[in-house]
Amino acid sequence: MSTVQCDRTQLSPISGNGTFATQHTFPTGATPQSLAVADVNGDSKLDIIVAHAGSDNIGILLNIGDDKFSAIIIYSVGSEPHSIATADINGDNKIDIIVANADSDNISVLVNIGNGTFANHMIYAAGSSPYSVAVADIDGDKKVDIIVANSNANNIGIFINKGNGTFYDQITYSTDSQPYFVIAANMNGDGQFDILVANRGKSNVGIFFNKGNGTFDPQITYPSGVAPYSIAVADLNENNKLDIIVGNAGSDNVGVLLADCI
Template sequence: MRFQYDFFANQTTLSTASSRPIWIHATYLYNNTAIDIVTANYGTQSASIFYGHGDGSFAKPSTYPTGFDSFPLAVVSGDFNNDNQMDLAIANYGTNTVGILLGNSNGTFSKQSTLSTGPNSHPYSLAVGYLNDDTVLDIAVTNHGDQNVEVLLGNGDGTFRKQMTYSLGAASPYSVGISNFNRDNRMDLIATSNGTNNIIVLLGYGNGSFGNLILYATGSYSTISVAIGNFNRDSRLDAAVINSDTESIGILLGLDDVTFENQTKYPILGSPICVAVGDFNSDTRLDVVVTNTNGNTLSVLLGYGNGSFSNQMVYTTGSYPQSVAFGDFNSDTRLDFVVSKMFNNTVSVLLGYGNGSFANQMAYTTGSSPQSVA
């Protein structure tokens, strides 16, 4: 599929009431004709699903409770029970659990089942992938309170078993990603942390276990978000990280020995908080997009294909954007953005026109306090 240019239409806003959505996720949940969006709602302790119509608009949300005082922070999707229906996994920070909502054939979801991550563990983010080469999806969790990364291996029926936790020492982890950094066909983990000036890589053995921590300096006390891509087209994976305390995005280019070059920093004003990677101007070069929570903006940096990026282009989102996801929401072959805005309880959709402008804002409510969109 080909996506065009680096410009976007005016934004459409979806109301989430007082849900305070903090995280947002975009995927095909019910069928393969329109992309849907999911929010983790910190304020109402729930997850909301907006089913897409394929024209850039969305249905009123279907909302599923995640439990009293659960305070969900993140949501991801995958087929966890191999029934060809997409399921959801939710990081419930307040109740120290990972919640699983299994998808039904009619587009609804089952009541949440939970797996404990341990007392005071406070799970913060999730990633889904094949961690032990058995064709069953597994989950990696960052536990902010326990300062570790936890591996949950899938049983293929929608349940999971604990494999192991990996201590990050003094680091309080935020974001986690799954990729194959050393090109051995085994999935590895990467995590961002607060308080250590490092990002962390754990190389996988292919059986669900991982090696010792490998640390890479970022020069930032608070590195809070990571996205993976091949920015210089050399077959090695690179990383884009948000350095919150220095208000910058760092680009770390991968080397053959599973290390990274010293990062190149690009200033991002307005308290950057979340990063995503995609080809937003259809030139086959990866670009990055960043939400700036205090600046009420979205920054796009276009990639040159050699590991460097343009100066940021800034687009207004409205109050306190949190997370960002992307997809072709109106079926015009151009990538669009969706942003969760926690403190005004809305989700904004920014449709790509191909000329640098955004569509007029349309609002969709998620209920009180939506937290995350993925």
């Protein structure tokens, strides 16, 4: 058994052997539901952004070096923020924040105005209960678009970037029951971002293949375990194809869909 020792306030691997020190905690708002990491103030240090589902805001912990973070900085968003994504949405080389607000049926976009501070959130109407948000250049115009999983509407919504950091109304594509998690990835090697969704109510994973112009074919579904809550992709068997990893909350397991079998 390995013994881990560390006198610094961080969660860190020791000696590169994949073990970790005891966690150190930082106060947040109520019910920290989701988080992201990004350099929001341009100092080349990764900061932490947290969605507080219980207090209808997000918090930012600025990395001040030496494994320490600032006191949390709070920004208001919609009701029950459930998921966070980060990206430069307006081309100014600053990281902006996108939040899916599950109870107010909308997304919040917070534009970085410099030094890690943000303008008041802009609100865009989504479908019912947007539980997950992702970002990607869907239509190949080198501008970041937004994808949400509208769980109670049984669809995904795509917000196309107008080019100035604002967005058109969502375009929806039907899913199976209760889409709970969404990501974007190039699944077929054509250089276009496809969309993957965990359909919690139907216990499957759906893939929407990009036609090449920012529109999508209807989803193709693959069985998962019971009530999939989360998806990740990676080339697990080193064949230069992305495989799918699924967290199945209802069957207490993790499923792997190998690309050769999809």
